[in-house]
Amino acid sequence: CAHWPFETPSCAILRPVIFARMRVAAWRRSWLAPVARYAKLLIGSSRGTREVMAHLADVEVAAAFRMRKIVAEPRPLLTAFDQEAWARAFRYPRQDPREVLDTFRAVRDSNLRILRSLSAAQKRRVGMHEEYGPIRLDQLAAHLAEHDLNHLNQIRQNLRSLASRQ
Numbered sequence: 001c002a003h004w005p006f007e008t009p010s011c012a013i014l015r016p017v018i019f020a021r022m023r024v025a026a027w028r029r030s031w032l033a034p035v036a037r038y039a040k041l042l043i044g045s046s047r048g049t050r051e052v053m054a055h056l057a058d059v060e061v062a063a064a065f066r067m068r069k070i071v072a073e074p075r076p077l078l079t080a081f082d083q084e085a086w087a088r089a090f091r092y093p094r095q096d097p098r099e100v101l102d103t104f105r106a107v108r109d110s111n112l113r114i115l116r117s118l119s120a121a122q123k124r125r126v127g128m129h130e131e132y133g134p135i136r137l138d139q140l141a142a143h144l145a146e147h148d149l150n151h152l153n154q155i156r157q158n159l160r161s162l163a164s165r166q
Contacts, residue, residue, distance in 0.1 A: 049158040050100070052151050054092035055083065057104040063144055064107050067114060070127040070137045078127040078135070115141060 062081055069076040115123070115137075123138040135143075 049155050050097055051092040052155055053097055053100045054095045056151055057100050058086050060104055060107045064111050066127060067111060070125050076127050078129040080131045
């Protein structure tokens, strides 16, 4: 269930639990509250943490495009992207963590405004991911929440390690 939680029978059993945990408000808190606490450490963070932050910001940008396609188009094709190519092309290790965080926050806030404005029926609209098949908008949001939490744990571990060395 860690990558695309709605594709296997065992994940279908977990779906109600995942949705209960991953409401949009929790999605926002899962990232912004801990990041605010760790902001000073993030600026001097390790290369690995900066790369994870840049990855999360780019995933949010990709999600913004996918969400908008699902809302506006009937069963749109949702293209995949090569995460490693993006990391190389956009030089993740060299990105300024403040700018990455600003990008993430701005795009996340925009995505949340859109999600909050939609009806339940709109949130059940479907896009066709080229690798994973059909996915509803509410499933995409839940997947992103789980993705955030997985990487947030990675960032927390990196930051704790950094803090213990200072």
